[in-house]
Structure formats: structure tokens, C-alpha cells
Amino acid sequence: MKVALVHDYLREYGNAERVLQGLHHLYPQAPVYTAFIDYKGLGEHGDRFAGWDIRPTIAQQLPGITQLFHAYRLGIPYFWEPLDLSEYDLVISCSSSYLSQAVLTHSQTLHINYCLTPPRYLWEPIPITPYPSNWYTRWVDTTLRQYDFYAAQRVDRWITNSEIAARRIRKFYRRQVEVISPPVPVQGYGEAGDRYYLYMGSLTAEQQVDLAVAACSQLNRPLWVVGTGEEAERLQHIASPCVQFLGNVPSTQLSELYAGAIAVIHPSAYEDFGFVPVEAMGRGIPVIASAQSGMKDIILNFRTGLLFPQPTVENLCEAIEQFEKLRFSAQACIERAEEFAESVFAAKLEWFIAKALDDHQHGTSSSASES
Numbered sequence: 001m002k003v004a005l006v007h008d009y010l011r012e013y014g015n016a017e018r019v020l021q022g023l024h025h026l027y028p029q030a031p032v033y034t035a036f037i038d039y040k041g042l043g044e045h046g047d048r049f050a051g052w053d054i055r056p057t058i059a060q061q062l063p064g065i066t067q068l069f070h071a072y073r074l075g076i077p078y079f080w081e082p083l084d085l086s087e088y089d090l091v092i093s094c095s096s097s098y099l100s101q102a103v104l105t106h107s108q109t110l111h112i113n114y115c116l117t118p119p120r121y122l123w124e125p126i127p128i129t130p131y132p133s134n135w136y137t138r139w140v141d142t143t144l145r146q147y148d149f150y151a152a153q154r155v156d157r158w159i160t161n162s163e164i165a166a167r168r169i170r171k172f173y174r175r176q177v178e179v180i181s182p183p184v185p186v187q188g189y190g191e192a193g194d195r196y197y198l199y200m201g202s203l204t205a206e207q208q209v210d211l212a213v214a215a216c217s218q219l220n221r222p223l224w225v226v227g228t229g230e231e232a233e234r235l236q237h238i239a240s241p242c243v244q245f246l247g248n249v250p251s252t253q254l255s256e257l258y259a260g261a262i263a264v265i266h267p268s269a270y271e272d273f274g275f276v277p278v279e280a281m282g283r284g285i286p287v288i289a290s291a292q293s294g295m296k297d298i299i300l301n302f303r304t305g306l307l308f309p310q311p312t313v314e315n316l317c318e319a320i321e322q323f324e325k326l327r328f329s330a331q332a333c334i335e336r337a338e339e340f341a342e343s344v345f346a347a348k349l350e351w352f353i354a355k356a357l358d359d360h361q362h363g364t365s366s367s368a369s370e371s
Contacts, residue, residue, distance in 0.1 A: 001089045001090060002088045002089050002090070002134055003028065003029075003030040003088060003090045003091075003092070004029045004031055004032075004033060004034045004085055004088040004090075004091050004092075005020065005023055005024060005029055005030045005031070005032045005092050005093075005094070006032075006034070006083075006091060006092070006093035006094065006095075006100045006101075006103050007020050007032055007034045007093070007094045007095075007100060008034070008035060008095055008096055008097060008098035008099075008100045009034055009035040009036050009037070009038075009069060009098055009264045010034050010036070010037040010038065010049065010050065010054070010102065011036070011037070011038035011041040011042070011066055011069070012038075012042065012044060012045075013043075013045035013048070014040055015043060015116060015161075015182065015273065015275060016094060016096055016116055017045075018182055018183065018184075018252050018275060019094050019114055019116070019161070019182045019260065020094050020106070020347070021048065021183070021255070022183035022342060022349075023092055023114070023348070023349075024052065024069065024347065025183075025342075025362050026346060026350065027092075028093075029053075029132045029241050030053075031053040031054075031055050032052055032054045032055065033055050033056075033057065033083055033085075034054060034055070034056055034068070034100075034118070035056065035057050035059045035060075035065075035069070035076075035079050035080075035098055035100070035101070036056050036057070036058070036060040036062075036065050036066060037049075037056055037060070038066035041066060043141070043205050044250070044251075046150075046328050054167055054273040055349070056295055057079040057080065058066065058079060058082070059075070059079045059083075060300075062075075067251075069098070069216075071318050072082060073074040073140065073144060074140050074143070074144070076098060076099050076102065076144065076147075077099075077102060077147055077151075078164040080099065080103045081102065081104050082101070083103050083104070085103060085104070085105050085106075085109065086105075086106050086109075088105075088111050089108070089109060089110065090109070090110045090112070090245075090353070091103065091105050091109055091110070091115070091266075092111075092112045092113075092114065092353075093111065093112075093113045093116075093155075093205060094113075094114045094118070094253075095113060095115050096115070096116040096117055096119065096230055097119045097120070097121065097210030098115060098119075099119065099144075099147075099151060101113040101115065101152060101154075101155050102148075102151035102154075103345060104154070105154070105202060108152075108167070108340045109253065110154065110156050110157070110356060110360040111154065111155050111157075111159055111354065112155070112157045112158075112159065112356060113157070114161075114180075115157045115158060115159070115160050115167065115177070116160070116161055116168060116273075117142075117160070117165045117168060117272055118148070118152075118165075118168050118169060118172045118173065119148065120146060121141065122141055122145045123168065123172045124168060124172075124369060125216075126156070126205075126206045126270050128205050128206065128208070129144075129204075129205050129206050129314070131267060132358060133250075134242070140242055142350065144158070147295070147320060149172070149173060152173040152175060153173075153175075153311075154351075155175070156356065156360065157178075157352075157356045158173075158176065158177035158178065158180075158195075158218075159177065159178050159179075159180050159293075159349075159352065160179055161179070161180075161181060161182050161272055161273040161292070162179060162181070162272045162273045162294035163179060163297055164272050164293070164294045164297075164299055165272045165273075165294070165296045166179050169285055172205055172295075177266045178352055179283070179343075180276070180345065180348045180349055180352065181273065181322070181340045181342075181345065182273060182340075182341075182345060183341070183342035183344075183345035183346070184278040184279060184282070184337070184340045184341060184342065184345075185274055185278065185279065185282075185341075185342060186278070186279070186282035186297070186334075186337045186338055186340070186341045188282060188284050188334055188335065188358070189283070189284070190282075190283035190285070190330065190334075190337065191283075191330035192259040192260070192261060192262055192263065192284060192285045192286060192328070192330065193258075193259050193261050193262060194260075194262055194324055195222065195224035195260035195261070195262070196223060196224045196244075196260060196261060197212070197216060197221055197222065197223045197224070197227070197260065197261065197262055197263055197288075197320070198223070198224050198257065198258070198260075198261040198262075198264050198265070198280075199212050199223065199225045199226065199227070199262075199264070199265050199266070199267075200226040200227060200257075200264065200276045201226075201227050201266075201276055202227050202228070202229045203225070203227050203228060203229030203231040203232045203235060204228070204229045204231055205230075205231060205269045206268060207229075207231075207268045207269075207270075208268045208290075208311055209225065209231060209235055209267065209268070209272070209316040210231070210234070210235060210238065211267040211311060211312070211313055212225075212257045212267045212316065212323065213225070213235050213238060213243055214238060214266045214313045215216055215238050215265075215313050215316040215317045215320060216240075216242060216243055216265075217238070217239055217243060217350075218313065218317055219236050219244060219317055219320060220240070220242055220319070221320060222242050222243075222244075223242065223265070224243075224244050224246060224257070224260075224261075225230075225243060225244065225245045226246050226248075226257065227239075227245065227247075227248065228247055228248055232345035241320055243245070243256065247263065254277075258279075258283045258285060259278060259283075259348075261280070261285050261351065262279040263280075263286045263288050263305070263323060264277060264285055264287045264288070265287075265288045265289075265292070265316075265320075265346040266287055266288070266289040266293075266295060267311065267316060268290060268311075269288055269289075269292040269311040270291040270293065270295070271295065272295045273294050273295070274289070274295055274298065277289060277295060277298055277305075277335050278298060278340045279337075279368070280333075281288075281299075281312060281333040281334065281336055281337035282307070282333075282334060282337035282338070282341075283333075283334075284331070284333050284334055285307075285330075285332055286304055286305040286323075287299050287304065287305035287306060288305055288306050288307075288308065288319050288320065288323055289307055289308075290305075290307065290311055291307035291308060291309050292309075292310075293303070295307065298336075298340070299336075300332070300336055302326070303328070303329075303332050303336075304328065304332055304333045305328070305337045306319050306322060306323050306326075307319075307332075316337070
């Protein structure tokens with residue numbers, strides 16, 4: 001069986017790239033088609049893709065594509081549709097904002113899409129994230145939204161990372177979807193420290209790191225913030241001396257960072273699936289997170305962490321104070337994290353693909369299996 005992988009683009013190492021790694025682990029000989037690759041943006045994580053057969057589209061030749069990729073979004077159909085995938089029996093696309101599910105495949109080819117989410121900027125914009133709105137951007141987004149819907153109908157089978165993302169796929173694409181959580185490396189031992197609360201991730205508006213900074217500043221609790229982003233300067237301005245900003249931390253130092261953490265705070269109400277919370281629980285560390293996010297499907301409330309109901313400083317302060325009155329079992333955290341381990345992802349995905357291939361070979365249509 002000849003297999004090809006398709007990925008939106010490679011310009012940073014995030015949740016989508018972790019899923020791509022999990023797919024490539026199952027099919028290490030499969031070529032990876034991607035809109036473009038930016039080794040500078042990947043930084044030290046570029047080594048993770050060393051030795052892969054990566055095949056960029058014509059977008060790679062466009063001037064400034066790695067930084068202006070969103071400005072080129074009207075050309076997305078012309079990046080994906082010219083790809084010749086006729087030689088493959090199985091195509092697995094991994095998509096979110098750049099519509100890699102739009103590739104054309106032959107009738108004998110099974111096309112499975114792992115969708116992190118339908119593009120939020122097209123279907124469900126995050127209200128706290130600034131986005132330019134004028135007649136041109138509205139026209140471009142309307143055109144792309146229509147194209148995205150029709151391109152989604154060409155996919156044979158759908159997989160996503162969480163129930164929240166699954167609801168979007170059912171609503172916006174009118175397609176049935178299987179939820180298979182992404183592969184998370186789980187350490188499997190450890191326990192929480194007693195030195196500081198920890199936030200780890202990008203410093204962007206949608207991550208709502210300001211909630212954690214303000215809450216810990218108000219309560220005078222030590223918070224260590226790991227990551228960079230456009231919100232860094234503003235966050236430092238509102239932070240009290242009990243908050244430390246560490247910037248990007250090498251992966252070799254993560255174990256030491258986790259070891260001192262009382263808990264991981266994951267404040268975003270817009271996160272569908274969080275790798276950091278699962279990694280933390282895999283080290284015996286509980287998590288404080290928003291109940292409005294996909295974390296409610298990961299964290300067992302009052303057992304492996306606490307969920308606060310509204311994304312406000314007051315709610316998070318109450319959650320931190322309540323957390324400090326409780327005790328959490330490191331073993332319970334680890335056992336929960338192991339449900340999202342890489343081996344679980346591989347087993348579930350292999351079973352799903354085997355069933356989909358069998359249906360495809362016997363002529364069972366996607367619409368028939370979904371009805």
C-alpha cells in the first residue's frame with residue numbers, strides 16, 4: 001500500500017506538527033506534501049523532521065510566504081489541487097487553517113483527514129483575537145468559506161482531536177467524525193513540586209495568559225511563564241514581581257521545570273486539546289484549566305485538577321485558592337495521562353484506518369456509513 005501524508009505547512013512546532021509526527025511514525029516511508037516549510041521558524045525543532053521526504057507545493061516559491069502566508073490565502077486552492085496523488089492508495093491529510101484537505105484524490109484512493117479544527121478565522125473567529133475586517137477580507141473569507149465547505153465533501157473519513165472540534169466539523173461541514181486524541185509523550189512517573197505555578201505555551205491573546213498573570217499577581221503566588229509571543233510585553237507590564245518570564249526554554253530543561261511546579265495553569269477558553277496539560281499529568285502534576293475549553297474532556301475535575309467555569313481573573317483566583325485546600329494524587333494524574341499516550345493514538349488510528357480501508361475496498365461509501 002502506497003501512503004502519502006499532507007500537512008498545512010511547516011513553519012512552527014505546534015499541536016498540528018505533533019500529530020504529523022504521530023502519523024509519520026506509523027508511515028515512515030510516506031512522503032509529506034506541505035504548502036511550504038520554514039526551517040528558520042522551526043528553529044531547533046527542525047531536526048525533528050530530518051530525513052523526511054518533504055515535498056513543498058508551488059507556494060514555497062512565493063516571495064515572503066513564510067511570513068505572509070495568510071496574505072496568500074486566496075491562492076490556497078491553487079497550492080493543493082495541482083498535486084498529483086494518483087499513485088497512492090491512502091492519503092492522510094492533517095489540516096487546520098490552510099485547508100490541506102482540499103487535495104484531489106482518485107476514486108480508488110482513500111482520503112482520511114485529521115482535522116484539528118475547521119479554520120477558526122473562517123467559521124468561528126475568536127472574539128478576543130484582533131482580525132482585520134474590511135470589504136476585501138470579508139470577500140476573501142466568504143470565497144474561502146464556500147471553497148472550504150465543498151472541499152470538505154471530497155474527504156472520505158474524518159478524525160479530530162476533541163469533542164469541541166467534532167461539533168464544529170458536524171455543524172460547518174455536515175460530516176460525521178471520529179475523535180482520536182493526539183499522541184502525547186507521557187513520562188509515567190513523578191509528582192508535583194512546591195515552588196511555583198507554571199504556564200507553558202505561546203503568549204498570544206487566544207491563550208489568555210493575562211488571566212494567569214493577573215490572578216497570581218493578585219494572590220501573590222509565584223508563577224513561571226514559559227514561551228514567547230506578541231503578548232509578552234503587555235503581560236510583563238501587568239505582572240507583579242512574583243511572576244517570572246523565562247522565554248523559550250530548551251527541551252532539555254523541561255524536566256527540571258516541571259519538577260518544581262505546584263500545578264500547571266492552562267487558562268485559555270479556546271483551546272481544543274492541550275499537550276502541556278497531558279504532559280504535566282504524565283509527570284504527576286495536576287492542572288488548573290478553563291471548563292469552557294477542551295480541557296474538560298482531559299482533566300478529571302477534583303481528581304487530576306480543577307476546572308474554573310468562566311474565563312475571568314476572579315474565577316481563576318477562586319480556583320487557585322480552592323486548589324490549595326485540596327490534595328491530588330500523582331498516580332491518578334499519571335493514569336489519566338496514559339489514556340492519551342502515543343501508543344494509544346497509534347492503536348486507535350490503525351484500527352480506524354483498517355476499518356476505513358475495508359469499507360473503501362468493498363465499496364461502502366462515506367455517506368452510507370454516516371447515515
